[in-house]
Amino acid sequence: MNYDVLIVDDIVNNIQLLKKIFATQGYHVRQANNGSHALEEIAKKKPDLILLDINMPGINGYQVCEIIKSNSITQEIPIIFLSGCDRSDDKIRAFNLGGADYITKPFYPEEVLIRTKNQLTIQEQKKQLINQNLSLQKEIEKRKKAEASLRQANKKLEELAIIDDLTKVSNRRHFNQYLSQQWQQMKREQKPLSLLICDIDHFKLYNDTYGHQKGDECLRCVAQILSSSTKRKTDLLARYGGEEFAMILPYSSWQGALHLGKLICDQVLGAKIPHETSNTSEYVTLSVGASCTIPDQKNNPDDLLKNADKALYQSKTKGRNQVNV
Numbered sequence: 001m002n003y004d005v006l007i008v009d010d011i012v013n014n015i016q017l018l019k020k021i022f023a024t025q026g027y028h029v030r031q032a033n034n035g036s037h038a039l040e041e042i043a044k045k046k047p048d049l050i051l052l053d054i055n056m057p058g059i060n061g062y063q064v065c066e067i068i069k070s071n072s073i074t075q076e077i078p079i080i081f082l083s084g085c086d087r088s089d090d091k092i093r094a095f096n097l098g099g100a101d102y103i104t105k106p107f108y109p110e111e112v113l114i115r116t117k118n119q120l121t122i123q124e125q126k127k128q129l130i131n132q133n134l135s136l137q138k139e140i141e142k143r144k145k146a147e148a149s150l151r152q153a154n155k156k157l158e159e160l161a162i163i164d165d166l167t168k169v170s171n172r173r174h175f176n177q178y179l180s181q182q183w184q185q186m187k188r189e190q191k192p193l194s195l196l197i198c199d200i201d202h203f204k205l206y207n208d209t210y211g212h213q214k215g216d217e218c219l220r221c222v223a224q225i226l227s228s229s230t231k232r233k234t235d236l237l238a239r240y241g242g243e244e245f246a247m248i249l250p251y252s253s254w255q256g257a258l259h260l261g262k263l264i265c266d267q268v269l270g271a272k273i274p275h276e277t278s279n280t281s282e283y284v285t286l287s288v289g290a291s292c293t294i295p296d297q298k299n300n301p302d303d304l305l306k307n308a309d310k311a312l313y314q315s316k317t318k319g320r321n322q323v324n325v
């Protein structure tokens with residue numbers, strides 16, 4: 001590689017000699033006769049390596065080194081001191097200032113060449129490491145992003161798998177999962193678990209009168225009303241069947257379930273969705289069946305469902321638009 005080496009020395013002979021040896025290696029050599037000249041050369045173009053004399057008129061080599069090392073742009077340039085000062089104090093000072101190597105004068109040209117090559121190789125390896133590190137970091141970033149979008153996609157899929165397409169409330173599958181989960185939880189805590197099954201009255205007639213599309217709209221509207229009436233974080237509303245919804249109400253007594261059942265009947269009626277062919281009301285109404293139990297060994301979630309179904313049947317036969325338990 002065509003390295004750019006800056007030789008800083010106030011003795012022209014030294015420079016000439018070094019230039020000769022470096023030329024044999026194909027290095028591009030620049031020269032400076034004193035400290036400030038050296039700094040000018042460095043500012044013009046950053047060299048790959050600096051050979052630095054210590055004793056020079058004006059700024060000495062130590063000071064030049066300090067200036068180079070205190071500048072973030074130039075601090076990585078390897079500096080080899082080349083000096084007549086041969087006391088260990090001088091060398092220690094040079095290394096403390098960040099010098100990479102130290103050669104004493106009079107020097108052997110071969111030694112200077114080898115030490116220069118060593119420093120250039122070290123520098124090359126450092127650059128490679130930095131590049132490897134950079135591309136590794138880029139790779140890590142890329143993978144992190146890919147993982148994040150995968151997680152997001154998975155989350156979306158999981159959500160879709162438990163949501164009813166039409167009404168956007170939980171689907172029957174999620175209902176079943178949640179019911180057995182809450183059954184176990186309430187069994188452990190010995191707390192009541194309530195269930196509401198809500199069935200839209202005369203919905204077949206509604207479809208026959210207004211069409212299937214309006215029927216879908218009505219289902220979405222009722223789902224919305226029911227959804228906003230569930231207050232606790234642990235409550236779950238699901239679409240249980242065609243025009244049937246169910247609510248799982250952990251920690252809710254049968255009085256609480258009845259109260260909520262009554263409330264949603266009132267709210268659906270209060271929404272005044274016209275239903276001219278219903279013989280219950282001129283608006284869409286809801287019939288609700290409620291059940292409640294403290295789970296134990298003797299009963300199971302199916303009993304809770306059966307009881308709510310029986311209560312719903314009562315609501316239907318007693319005239320609809322009501323809740324029974």
Ligand code: GH3
Nearest residue numbers: 199200201202203204205207212213215216242243
């Ligand atoms: P009842 O008061 O006894 O519950 O009478 P009903 O007509 O509501 O009950 P039935 O079980 O006879 O009819 C339910 C109707 O719900 C029939 C079916 O076409 C309709 N339905 C079920 N799922 C959907 C749906 O996704 N969209 C629409 N528009 N209608 C649906």
Ligand code: MG
Nearest residue numbers: 199200243244
């Ligand atoms: Mg039904």
Ligand code: MG
Nearest residue numbers: 199200201202
């Ligand atoms: Mg119905």
Ligand code: MG
Nearest residue numbers: 199200202203
């Ligand atoms: Mg029915």
